[in-house]
Amino acid sequence: MKFSSLTQTEINKLYKGRRHVELTIGIRRGGEQEILHLGPDRKEKAGEELIYPVGSICKPFTASLLAKYLAEGKLDLHAPINQYIQGLPDRYYPNLEKLATHTSGFKTQPYTLWTTIPFFLKMNREGGLFHTNPFRGYPDEAGMMKILRETKLEDKPYPFVYSNIGMGILGYIVGQVSGEGFWDSMNRYIKEDLQLEHTFLGNVDMPGYDKKDQPCRCWQWEKTDIIAPAGALNSTVSDLLQFGSYQLDGQRPYLDICHEVHGPCEKNANSGLAWRLEKDAPISWHTGAAGAFNAFLGVEREKKMVVAVAVNYGLVNAEQIGFSILKSW
Numbered sequence: 001m002k003f004s005s006l007t008q009t010e011i012n013k014l015y016k017g018r019r020h021v022e023l024t025i026g027i028r029r030g031g032e033q034e035i036l037h038l039g040p041d042r043k044e045k046a047g048e049e050l051i052y053p054v055g056s057i058c059k060p061f062t063a064s065l066l067a068k069y070l071a072e073g074k075l076d077l078h079a080p081i082n083q084y085i086q087g088l089p090d091r092y093y094p095n096l097e098k099l100a101t102h103t104s105g106f107k108t109q110p111y112t113l114w115t116t117i118p119f120f121l122k123m124n125r126e127g128g129l130f131h132t133n134p135f136r137g138y139p140d141e142a143g144m145m146k147i148l149r150e151t152k153l154e155d156k157p158y159p160f161v162y163s164n165i166g167m168g169i170l171g172y173i174v175g176q177v178s179g180e181g182f183w184d185s186m187n188r189y190i191k192e193d194l195q196l197e198h199t200f201l202g203n204v205d206m207p208g209y210d211k212k213d214q215p216c217r218c219w220q221w222e223k224t225d226i227i228a229p230a231g232a233l234n235s236t237v238s239d240l241l242q243f244g245s246y247q248l249d250g251q252r253p254y255l256d257i258c259h260e261v262h263g264p265c266e267k268n269a270n271s272g273l274a275w276r277l278e279k280d281a282p283i284s285w286h287t288g289a290a291g292a293f294n295a296f297l298g299v300e301r302e303k304k305m306v307v308a309v310a311v312n313y314g315l316v317n318a319e320q321i322g323f324s325i326l327k328s329w
Contacts, residue, residue: 055288063274101263135227171229208292244306
């Protein structure tokens with residue numbers, strides 16, 4: 001696999017000062033696919049693909065199942081939350097589109113001052129954020145309902161604020177409509193509809209590493225975690241390439257809605273349904289961070305190209321590696 005000088009520079013940055021790197025890069029274009037795996041010595045390694053925790057790349061998967069239910073008439077993108085979640089006070093609630101575009105008004109994380117203190121005590125006992133999943137066990141369904149009842153939002157445009165709790169609520173609604181809960185409905189969708197063999201919600205046993213090169217356990221998830229729709233996914237790079245290809249091949253036309261502009265995002269991007277859409281290029285993309293792991297998935301919609309990157313370190317430049325490949329073409 002040949003890389004541009006910019007991509008080589010980004011790979012060099014990743015390896016600098018890190019002794020345990022497992023880096024997998026995949027490219028698919030024009031029906032051809034190439035996957036490169038580099039180990040700690042930067043030499044190419046062959047064999048079975050690694051299954052990485054891919055964190056927030058779970059969000060486009062959640063949006064894909066949402067899109068399927070929209071096409072089947074099971075959900076309405078412009079319906080408010082309280083149309084699908086009973087027992088809420090009678091007032092304004094954002095609709096599903098606002099949840100999927102992070103413009104609902106919900107804050108980034110589900111924590112308040114009083115719920116943050118116990119988490120930080122637990123995190124310190126277990127070795128820090130790279131080891132401890134801040135969303136495991138909190139909120140549960142009762143905690144989500146408490147957040148919904150106590151968060152009073154106005155019927156007005158809200159700016160883009162990346163919200164794990166908002167995506168968790170969206171996934172909860174998707175799971176309610178399916179009748180089997182989010183966890184089971186997503187795993188069934190991945191297996192039966194997407195036919196991805198090595199992608200699932202759950203836990204894996206792969207060593208990751210923190211900024212001090214210390215080994216970290218993968219974040220652990222429970223089936224009942226409300227934030228699971230925002231980040232509980234594990235996958236291989238080849239499966240991510242296949243999922244990216246589904247966004248392009250037209251065989252699942254319900255996915256097209258995910259790549260339409262539905263709201264604002266950051267300065268250089270708009271929001272699709274969970275996907276970020278570059279303003280200056282036909283690129284849909286998302287990153288994923290889960291403790292000591294980092295991933296990137298990008299789709300160039302005109303050139304029909306997919307790039308996926310995964311690495312076993314937290315807070316590293318998987319996104320920059322992925323974009324350097326996409327834009328070099």
